[in-house]
Amino acid sequence: MESRIQIYPDVCNGRPVIAGTRIPVQTVMEFLGAGDSIEEVLEEYPSLNREDIYACMQFAARLMANHYEVRKIA
Template identity: 55%
Template sequence: MNPRLQISPTVCHGKPVIKGTRVLVSTILGALSGGDSIQTVLEDYPSITAEDIAAALEFASRLSDYQTSDYEAVA
């Protein structure tokens, strides 16, 4: 996992956050998918950087490729 991110049971119920903040990765992803620009997200969350946003996007990309269990293909 990217060192800019943190997952700890004592921070935001174990949800991934930007390290050293309580800014959830899901909050960043939600803002971007809702149409906010990176600049707007940075203005809304001054404790994070563009590199933190890139780390959140990388985390989401890797998570979407992660297979948690075997499943039967449906044709």
């Protein structure tokens, strides 16, 4: 799944995109975060498939696992 997400400086300003497209991972995650189903995302972007959506979810989950700050509670 990792190869489904690509990052190139000259594509979408270096944002992670689905391989072979200019569709950013962020866009897919925003649709899902707004409550759209995977099927609705696929209807909006017919060039994608279910594995592309799963790859976006996996990429975002890995990113969150490595990039957050824990704040101390006073």
